[in-house]
Amino acid sequence: EAAVTQSPRNKVAVTGGKVTLSCNQTNNHNNMYWYRQDTGHGLRLIHYSYGAGSTEKGDIPDGYKASRPSQENFSLILELATPSQTSVYFCASGENRANQAPLFGEGTRLSVL
C-alpha cells in the first residue's frame, strides 16, 4: 500500500537549535514535497525534489534546507530554529506525470520555544 511516513510526529525545539524532519515514501515516486500549514493559511510549499540528489526551492524556502539522499527519503532541516517556524509540516510524494495528486504523510507538529 502506498505510504508516506514522517518522523517525528511531534517535536519541541529550542530557539537557535537544529531540527531535522524526516520523510520516507515507499511509493517509488520521483517527486517529494515539504509543506507547512498554519491557521488561516493553506499548506504552503517550502521545498520539493524531483529525484535523489535534487532539491528545489518552493514558495517559502527562507530558513529551511532540504536533502534528498535517496529516492525514498526527503528531509527538511532547520539549521537555526525560530518561534516563527512553529507549525505543522507535511511531506508528500507524487509521480512525475501530469494530473497526479500527491500522497501526503500524517504531519509533524513542531513547536519552537
Next chain:
Amino acid sequence: GDSVTQTEGQVTVSESKSLIINCTYSATSIAYPNLFWYVRYPGEGLQLLLKVITAGQKGSSRGFEATYNKETTSFHLQKASVQESDSAVYYCALSDPLLLSGSFNKLTFGAGTRLAVCP
C-alpha cells in the same frame, strides 16, 4: 500568482443536513488547472477526497461532489446529507497540469474549512 479562496473558518451543520463549502480559484498562468479537494480527519494525515482535471466535469467520493466550473472559476464541495464522521478539515487546491512548466504537480491550497457535524 495562483490562489484559492474557500469558505473561511468553521462550518457547523446538523447531522443529515446538506453541506456546501465554497471554493473559488484564480490561476493567472494556467488556463485549466487541475482541481482537488483534500480532507484531514482528526489525528490523521491529509487525504485526497476527489479531483477533477477537466472543466465541466464532476468528481464524487464518499457522498461528496464537486463540479469544475470554469466560467465562475469555482469548485464548490457539496454533500446532501452529512454524518458525524464527516467532521474534518477540508482543503481546496489546484495544480498546473502542464509539467513542461516545471511545476511538478505543485499544489496551491486554500486556507481550509473546518466542518463540525452535530448529532
